[in-house]
Amino acid sequence: MSISSADRPLRILHVEDSEPDHELILAELRRAHIIPDVLRVDTLPGVEQALRQDWDAVISDFNLPGFSGLVVLDMVKALAQPIPFILVSGQIGEDTAVAAMRTGASDYLLKNNLARLAPALVHAIEAHQSERARQDANRALLKSKQQLHELAGHLQTSIEMERAAIAREIHDDVGGSLTALKFDLAWIARHAQDEDVRQRTQSALETVSSAIEASQRIMHNLRPAILEQGLVAALQWMAARFERRTGIATTVRTSHEQMQLPAGVPLVAYRTAQEALTNVSKHAHATRVEIELSIDSGVLTLELSDNGQGIPPGALAKARSFGIRGLHERAATVGGWVDLSSSNKGVSLILSVPLEANTDDGLGLEGLFTAMHDPSIWSGES
Structure with missing residues (x-):
């Protein structure tokens, strides 16, 4: 559903010192089937206080008593979440309009051509919503990436801890048992009288030595001392x-x-x-x-x-x-x-x-x- 056909009223802050011009803006929006919820202010303190509320967009005249629409634009840009800003004026130079667009205005219109107001407003709000959705998606993606990096780091740490624990068990249990077995076999080889027993014992000693070397290799791969x-x-x-x-x-x-x-x-x-x-x-x-x-x-x-x-x-x-x-x-x-x-x-x-x-x-x-x-x-x- 487009904004122009939505049931929800659009909350619009209208910075305008002329009541007739304000009524013209309202009439143009209603003619485009937009339901406006509009607050009109014409002083800087009023603008500052109004901007503390949530608005879908700001429509501002350019020439105002004691300030200009560009001052209002700066105030909108200073918000934590800037909102669409449309500049409307009876007279505005091309250079001023271009400067406003470059500064961050969504669009600018002349008061004698308000037929473009509703499409410009809808486009500005939809573009703003799309940009916010994109920023939210980027933040969610960055957060997800950070969480994945943290998870990867945790997994790497867990793997290394497990490797160290396995290496310790190999040293304490397997290594200790193999070393004790090697000493026993060496004792048997020294005290055996039968030649066949000595040969079999020597063969067993070689097997145990190979097992110790394999255990050392595995241990070093697990935990590089x-x-x-x-x-x-x-x-x-x-x-x-x-x-x-x-x-x-x-x-x-x-x-x-x-x-x-x-x-x-x-x-x-x-x-x-x-x-x-x-x-x-x-x-x-x-x-x-x-x-x-x-x-x-x-x-x-x-x-x-x-x-x-x-x-x-x-x-x-x-x-x-x-x-x-x-x-x-x-x-x-x-x-x-x-x-x-x-x-x-x-x-x-x-x-x-x-x-x-x-x-x-x-x-x-x-x-x-x-x-x-x-x-x-x-x-x-x-």
Whole structure:
């Protein structure tokens, strides 16, 4: 239903010092089947007091006793929720009319051409309602995005907490049991007289050692204790393990051997590098990976690039392409962002984190892990 045919009266504030002109405005609106609920004021204090109420629109004369319609327009624009403003005058210069439109007036009319008043009023109110609906939708969208970012950050924190708890259980329960079993088997091997028993015991010792190594690997993937040595050392260790496991030449360059970083940032950088290297091993068909870590102008930058086949067009838009999306969300938890570029010469992933924006508001992810039991290396094995 259009405004002109609505049953609800339109609340209109009419700033006009002439009663006959006011009656002409009312008659024109009624002729257009608009039901007006109009208040006429002709003083600035009256305008100021009237604007405290809710109105659908303001219609104002230009020449008024002691002030002009442009002053009324400024008062309307100063409202928390500006409303449509239509300037009506018996005489108004073109330059003044254009200035009023540029300043924020919805329309301007001459008093000798009021036939256009109703369409102009309806159009202004509908445009205003559409703009308010758009602004409300944008605010709702921004709020939804903020809530999603907060949820993603909460999920990332929950995941890391769960990983730390699992790593602790592996160390305390599985690791402790395997270590005790290894000691018992070693004792049996030393005291057994039968050669077959010693051989079987030695075989069991090798199996237990492999299980301990597997537990250590799982534990380090769940909770990177190497981060306690610093981000640079952790990336060097990760790169060396990746190169041994995949055969892909991996180099690490850094601008600082030691970096003092806010809580949470090293873990985000570590997980970003971990995810990127996993993608390289699975999809890139690369023979070389370069990792560069630097701090410049208060921004930590981690760049990983490979010489692989690149990312196929449209791959990142797939419905289940969660890896890169997860990196974006993880970076956002510390105020950072991720840039990804791809060509037939390889892929480059850059994590940027402004360090000055990160303050230690509590334990953070890193502090949380440090406060938990430290899963140290078992039995001197590595």
